[in-house]
Amino acid sequence: MIYCVVPRDLADDLLEKMVERYKDNPNVTVIVDRRWGEERRKTATFGGQRTLRDRRRRRQPGSFLDTDPPTAA
Numbered sequence: 001m002i003y004c005v006v007p008r009d010l011a012d013d014l015l016e017k018m019v020e021r022y023k024d025n026p027n028v029t030v031i032v033d034r035r036w037g038e039e040r041r042k043t044a045t046f047g048g049q050r051t052l053r054d055r056r057r058r059r060q061p062g063s064f065l066d067t068d069p070p071t072a073a
Contacts, residue, residue: 004030 004022006014011032022028 002028004028005033006030007033008036 004018006018015030015032018030022030
């Protein structure tokens, strides 16, 4: 699915033209951008310092495999 997003300011001029242009293509949907107001990314304060956690299970101490190459006999 492909969305052709028309800005709200240009919707009066472009919406009908874009719908007519893509009417034969079922994979394209023409929509009007309805967002309004300030961008939250610029005004919001975020939760602080982010910490990365390793979600993998830790091994038991001493359970690591040997990494030494086999000795030639």
